[in-house]
Amino acid sequence: MEKAFPIYDICSLEDHQHNDLLISRFAPYLDKHQNLSLPHKHTFYHVVLFTKGGGKHSIDFKYFDVKPYQIYFMVPGQVHRWNFEGPVDGYIINFSGEFFQSFLLRSDYLESLPFFSGNVDDEVIDLTKSTGHEVAALFEQLLAEAGSQSRMRLDMIRLLVLQIFVLTARESAGINNPALPNYNYTLLQSFRKLVEKNFAQLRLPKDYAALLYITPNHLNALCNDILGISAGELIRNRVILEAKRLLVNHSMNISEISAKLNFADNSYFTKFFKKYTELTPEDFRKNPIAQ
Secondary structure (H helix, E strand, O other): OOOOOOEEOHHHHOOOOOOOEEEEEHHHHHHHOHHHHOOEEEOOEEEEEEEEEEEEEEEOOEEEEOOOOEEEEEOOOOEEEEEEEEEEEEEEEEEOOHHHHOOOOOOOHHHHOHHHOOOHHHOEEEOOHHHHHHHHHHHHHHHHHHOOOOOOHHHHHHHHHHHHHHHHHHHOOOOOOOOOOHHHHHHHHHHHHHHHHHOOOOOOHHHHHHHHOOOHHHHHHHHHHHHOOOHHHHHHHHHHHHHHHHHHOOOOOHHHHHHHOOOOOHHHHHHHHHHHHOOOHHHHHHOHHHO
């Protein structure tokens, strides 16, 4: 693994593309960027639809089998790698959050979509054959628009991308699920957003419950009912995930990672990491791909 952990923006992947957008067939994109088989991060949203291929790809150290008409979504900051077997093809869209902000009245629209929550289990979706064909047809229209000089080209691209999001959201598990009351689902999303911003400083459910104006018992019951885990486990999982992301980056030593995550010392960080992963930080760093 390279010592300097690669973090890619859209321009570093495709110089001639619009700064906030890259649209491509997957096979030529893969040929041009073979180095992306190593762990790396993106500063942008990343959407891929596979139409052919096999092997594995991972998001935040969780592995998925590649299959046709599988679509996956990534948010900025996630660690990603792939290991394909044989020829692979499909479509790829990379875009910045700003690409939609001037177009949508709701600035949090992307975050409201289940597959852009940052929860890995929601980000990989196996489409039915019929929906897969619909989505692939939209990707073909996107490629045509991206290569044209038509008036309002970027607005048409935004509309086509939103159609892909809506079609996928309709099919993805959990969307508009009556078992998830709207208030509780919104509350859970608010909790997750707070954890995302504060996990290094706030580690106790009671701290988040106070920010949400609910009791710790209510917050715990909410997480158990919807996610099957406690609020404390959700917070710990986010701390562990960030530790893994930082450990893959060999430019930071263990002491720096411990300090960045607000642990009192290396010893406490090591005990915490080993308790929940059964590995020391050093052992994980030696072979993160196997985990």
